[in-house]
Amino acid sequence: MDMRLEVVVLPVSDVDRAKTFYEGLGWRLDADVAADDGFRVVQLTPPGSACSVIFGARVSSAAPGSAGGLHLVVEDIEAARAEVAAHGVDVGPVFHDAGGVFHHAGEEARVPGPDPRRTSYSSFASFSDPDGNGWVLQEITTRLPGR
Structure with a gap:
């Protein structure tokens, strides 16, 4: 199913x-x-x-702004970041993770700039809504098998 x-x-x-x-x-x-x-x-x-x-x-009993790690998948991290910023949103800089897999929580192990190899799933930028709900733009150009 x-x-x-x-x-x-x-x-x-x-x-x-x-x-x-x-x-x-x-x-x-x-x-x-x-x-x-x-x-x-x-x-x-x-x-x-x-x-x-x-x-x-009265839709949620969670504290306002407590949602985090919400990912928006994009094909071009730099263009997506620029587009979100053009709408007046404070978007953090593009980054990749020092470990090269998935980003750590918060800002731990962030390395400035996109993944040097532009590996799919490895480049990010983040922003929050007015309450602090956290969003992450994630660049994916080639999907893993079965996706």
Whole structure:
């Protein structure tokens, strides 16, 4: 049986601010539904993604800004970083990990610049939404077998 990840719930403190931020990145607004009891759910989808994000009022009990390690896969890390920055977002510099595999948590073992060999899965840049939910751009040009 296939199991597809299609929605990630983001904990935010200000629904309208988060909606403005993600729409400002060019993400498609799929839904913005409010109920009379104060419940509200907003769903947006990044360009080219089959997975959406949902946030809202009374959607998550997690602390606002506590989501991290959310990866957006891109074909060109430098162009993707520039595009996100062009939308007014503070994006960190492109980096690769000293170990050459996957990046460590936080900023540990970050080496400035893209992976010198431009190995797929090995170059990154990071940014956060207004609440501090952490995103990572990851360059993938050639998929691992079976992906």
